[in-house]
Amino acid sequence: MALSIATTLLLGAAAPAPNEGGALDIAFTGLRSAKGVVRICLVQDPSDFPDCREGKGALKRTLPAANPRIRLEGLAPGDYAIAAIHDANGNARLDTVLGIPREGFGFSRNPAIRFGPPRYKDARFALGADAQMQQVRIRYLL
Template sequence: MRMSRLMACALMAMLTGAGGTGQPQPLTMAVAGLRSTKGRILICLTRSPDHFPDCSGDAASHHFSVAASGDVIALGMIDPGDYAIAIIHDENGNGRLDTFAGIPREGVGFSRNPVLRFGAPSFSSARFPIDGAGVRQDIRIKYFF
């Protein structure tokens, strides 16, 4: 029995892993709404709801620190799964989120741009999948002061 060329190509793609499924994919991010280009953007990427939004104690999380700009930021090749991103516009460059009475004094943002009320959003409201294709997250910074 003779296979069609299309079926043969599809079978070859499945056998070699082409098509992206299960393979690390590129993740990029852009930040909108920065009030200045002072300081750094601190980025936390995690798969763990228990360690969102600050990634503390999550050995599998990814941390990045980049210059504050609206440029597209490449976060690398990321394994498939569900992730969430939290970012801080660390304007004074001290490496942490400054607060006053529990309210951020510096800008914050999250993947999928959930509505911010009292406290950080849940992991599920910021969650996005990486599976089979590159992903770009456009994150809007929110300032409370």
């Protein structure tokens, strides 16, 4: 009996831990071409939104524009916002002309774009323990 209990404990310890946290599927629509990459930034801190440059807690990913879908797993429940650019020329930045983006961009919840990027609260969504889907529409101004 002691051997049976010890074996059960050892096998239980060797089993992989269940995936903790939520999963987020992100799909991008409206890309003009399959050239370049889509750069995404997932943040919880409003001060890191939308540019994500100094975001210590920000999750940054790059994916091919030819297959603009990604699944992120193990995310802590809470509020998040996504900012994305279609970096068609692969230079790791959003190209602009007189401050107007020349490349595509998008945000979670697809808020209206007025003068400048939306505020965090307009792109914010809640992520729980269940998997969630966000569809981000890439927009072009030029």
